Amino acid sequence: MTNSPVILDDAEVAVAAVRAGAEIVRARYGRRLTRIDKGLGDFATDADVAAEGAILGVIRAARPADAVHGEEGGQQGAADAVRQWWVDPLCGTLNYAVGHMLVAVNVALRNGAAAVADPFSGEVFFTDGETAWVRRDGGDTQLVPTAATQLVDVNLDPPFPSAPGFRAVGLLAHPGFVERFRPRVVSTTLALAWVAAGKRAAYVTDGGDLTESVHFAAGIALCQAAGCVVTGVDGAPLGQAGRGLLVASDAGTHGLLLSMIRGRGQGL
Template identity: 65%
Template structure:
C-alpha cells in the first residue's frame, strides 16, 4: 500500500470521495443551473462544487501530484508519474431529475497502473475502495471485503451513445440477443456505480462501449472489479484500456465468457 506523509493513497481516495459525496448529498433536490458541455451533456453546480471539494483534499495532501477532473480538466505535468482521475458526480442526468443513482469516483494512476481508487454512493454512505490489491466496502459499521457473485443474473448495460464500435457493436442490441434474454435480466442505472456493484456481488456484470483509456468515469470501477477478482476485459476480450475500447466486467469467468460470445456474435453480423 503506497503511503505518503502517513496516509495511504487508498485512504486518501476514500477521504476525497467522501468530501465530494457530502456536497452531492447536500445539494440534492435544489434547483441547480445546468452548464452545457455539448452533445447533450451538461454539468450542474453540484458537479462543480463536488469536484472543488475533492481537489481541495487531493491537492492539500499530495501537492506534487497531477490531477484530471471531469469538469476542470488536467492540471500538473503532462507526463506526471502520479495522476488522480476525478469524476465528481457520475450520473448527472439522474441527479438533475432527482434520481439517487449516482456515484463519486476517484482513482490514482501511477505509471499507467491504477494503484488506489474509491467510489462513493452519496445516499447510502457506502464507499467502495481498493489499494490495488484488496477490494473493500466501508460503511459506518466498518470495512468488509467485496465478494463478486453472478447469482443475481442482473447485468447493467450502458445504453448511452456514442457507440464507437458500431456497427460491429451497439449496446442496445445486446438486450435483444436470445441468449441474453434467456440467462440475464437487464438493468440500466446510467452510472458507473454499477461497476462497484459488480465487485460487491450486487450485479452479475456490466457492459459498455466507449474509449476508456485514463477515463475519469471508469478507472475507479475497473480497479475495484479487478481487485475483487472479477473478470474484466475490453469488448473483445483484450485487456482493459487497450484495443478497440469498451468493457465487459463480470463477476465470474462463465458470465464473462457468455457475454463476450454475444458481443462477438453481434460483431460478426455487423461486419
C-alpha cells in the same frame, strides 16, 4: 507538545476525497441547480463543480505534488505524471438533475488506489490496488463478486463509437441473454462498483480505451482488485487497442456474454 500530522495511505486519501465530494452531492440534492452546457446534450451542474472542488481540496492537502485531472476543471500538473489522480465528482449528472439518486463520486490514482462513493446509501467502495472493500457504518468488508443476481448493467448512453460492431440492443435481444440474465440501466458507473460487490453479475459498455477515463478508472480498479474478469467489449485486454468494457463477476459469466456479443452461441 505538538501532535504529528496523520499521514494517510493512498486508499484513505481516495476514501476521504470521495466522501468530501459525496457530502456536497447529498447537500445539494433536490435544490435548484445551475446547468453548465458542454455541448452535444451533455452538461454539468454547480453541484458537479462544487463536489470537484471539495475532492481537489482533500487531494491537494494530502498529496500536494501529485497531478490531477478533473472532469470539470481539466488537467492540473503533467498529464504523463506517474502519480495522476482522475476525478469524476458526479457520475450520473442527468440522473441527479432530474431527482434520481443513482449517482457516484469517483476518484482513482493511476495504477493504484481508487474509491467510489454512493452518496445516498453511504457506502464507499475502495481499493489499495490489490484488494477491494466496501466501507459502511464504520466497518470494512472485502468485496466478493458473484453472478447470483443475474443482473447485467448495460450502458445505453451515446455515443456508440464501435457501432455497428457492437450494438447493445442486439445483446439484450439475444435469446441466451434473455434466458440467463436481466438487464439494468442505471446510467452511472456506480454499476461497476456493484459488479465488484456482487450486486450485479456484469457490466457492458461501448467505447474506446476507458482505462484513463475519469468516469471509468475507479470502477475498473475496484473490479480488477476484487477479482472480476475485466476486458474490452470484444474480449481484448484493456488499453489503447481496447474497445469499451466487458466486466463480469467470473470467467463463466464473462464467456457467456462475450459469445453473445460476438454473435455466436445462439443456443446457449
